[in-house]
Amino acid sequence: MEKKDVAFQHEPQSRARALLEVWTVSTKLGLTSFGGPIAHLGYFHNEYVRRRRWMDERSYADLVALCQFLPGPASSQVGIGIGVIRAGLLGGLTAWLGFTLPSVIALALFAFILQGFDIGSAGWIHGLKIVAVAIVAQAVLGMGQKLTPDRSRATIAILVASATLLWQTAFTQVLLIVAAGIVGMMLYRKTAAPEASGLSVPISRGVAVLCLAVFFGLLILLPLLRQYAAADWLSLFDSFYRSGSLVFGGGHVVLPLLEREVVPTGWVSEADFLAGYGAAQAVPGPLFTFAGYLGAMISGIKGALIGTAAIFLPAFLLIVGALPFWNSLRTSPKVQGALIGINAAVVGILLAALYNPIWTTAILSPADFALASILFAMLVFWKLPPWVVVIAGAIGGALMALV
Template sequence: MKEVFFTFLKLGLISFGGPTAHLAYFYQEFVIKKKWISEEVYKELLAVCQFLPGPASSQLGICIGTLRSGWKSGCVAWIGFTLPSILLMVGFGILLKSNIVPDLKWVHGLKLVAAAVVAHAILTMWKNSKNHPYKIYMILGSAIIALVFSGAFTQLIVILVGAGIGFFLFKEESDLPYVSVSFSIPKKIAFWSLGFFFFLLFLLPLFRSFFGLQYFAISDSFYRSGALVFGGGHVVLPLLENEVVRQGWIGKEEFLAGYGAAQAMPGPLFTFASYLGYMISDLSGATISTIFIFLPSFLLVFGFFPLWEKIRNYPKMRTVIDAIQFSALGILLSAFCTPVFTSSIYSAYDLFVFCGLFSLMVFLKVPNWLILIIGISAPFLNPF
């Protein structure tokens, strides 16, 4: 288990570049270098992790650790990979909350970085998503609905409607990935994990309403955000914005500043939740938000994989997931329009910086850490 922890800790310290880069690091480390799993198994695990809601790289790490030495090693793998990013994001929250650096120009620079990153994520997800006759209509329709109706359950309704469209209107497919590996998790535990996943999804909102405690509210908000993320880590942005900004827990300025900073951190993007939790309720908030945003990933991995061979026999599942991903991309597009763009671009110079950062990412493939440096520096170079 020590080997698993220190291997993932090393990756957690050096894995800059976001979810796509993380998957490349995992491939080099566990398939090419250490040969813990074969290339075939790696691709199969990755396909299913991308099929599930939640952060694919974190779920893949849990899978690899579990295959190596059991479910405890899966948990240890997650700790090693995620801990550096958690500490860095909480550290950033401490820095921002204590006003150690009083000049807020650098915070505005982070917001410009966030805008460029989200725009790039939308473009990448559009290119990577499957071509389908309903694609453009579902994305634009989901974006418009999310913009017009900003209620607490709007995004959940959009996702459910997308799932229904996929089930009834999309053509069935039978090319679902096949996982030819055996998880040492009894099917009884798998059923309990899936049951607990849905149990918390419905129970936490009731606890929140009945007891009215902030800790229940934080648990509910971050658990639902972690459980409903389809289509990549960046889709967590509108979910979290809906939970923490629109409820008045933190302002748009602090929210976008943290999201911009998260782009330069190693490890999973979901540790953005650690920063948000700290800004809401110091270290206790950071602990609760981190646990509950990642908890759905554990429950799904431990519950889904042992049952996958039976679940995969339903070809409609692929069509439902494709439709949900289109809806999720529409939700992300709505978040880009507001609050990301409207809270970041105040002048022609801001628009120039945003376009420049976006172009550097798209055409020159400039890494996120360099984008962060350029973005923070830009407001100080404003000649107007």
């Protein structure tokens, strides 16, 4: 491909300068990007496309479409992809570190505070659990309107939600996602695929294939190694890696996957799990940094590092592995149909999580339901930012504990 076809502009004079630029901008975004993945994409567009012109509009739209297609945290993958396009593989790693570290540090510190002061039963902690009800209810509503707009997809979502609640095993969600993909391929195989446009990336197909091989290899081998190697760090890495590998439809969907991994095993109590999830809404950056909180609760700083690295590794491998093949993938009607079914299943999985464990753990009285309703209205109707809702929930929980 000739120089004129490359999407980004204002190329740096050296790789070192490119990495420094990526680090500076991504860290700024990591410190200021509140509001969830959709808001993150808006921040990215303003900073990378409009202000710095590292990419043109069409290439940015292509990259966002790819990251919505892949499992994993879409906003983080967009940031990684921009870093790769700007400064190669090391640029992708730099972009991820800058965007992720601020919220990982904040949530790990929150975990240490919970452990050090034994405040798990405090009223404001219960308020954070109620915040989680409002946040996930908003996610179910928004994703349901977008991803299940017709009877067939709504039916898939309801059946998946029912099966998730009634058949609670380690493999339920994986099997349901696969089944929904097959059903979607059958029902929507004639869906018109979007017109492909070129996305120029400095990655060879050989490197991409290697990344995809590592992704699938770890997904298969880690559970096997976990059975035969008595190493706590390996079990932790496997749990978070699988959770990060199977998330379709947005960061909130990681909630039920992580809950199945860390609560039944006794690593983290349900109360601490939901308190951390509520706190994760108050910090900037990707929701997947919730894994840093859980890892810190399980095994201190080492656990925070393992949990964070493991849950984001699939996102990195997939975006690097898929970029060179994106134009071919997006023109396949079968792939598009499977994705439609998978997205409907994601709504069902999140709906099941809204009931169990979130609702059953947080809504214990009429006052709890009243507070959850107010917080939901603040998010959906008043359009207040999540961090304001988190503070309101914590104050509400503290006040309820006093009366």
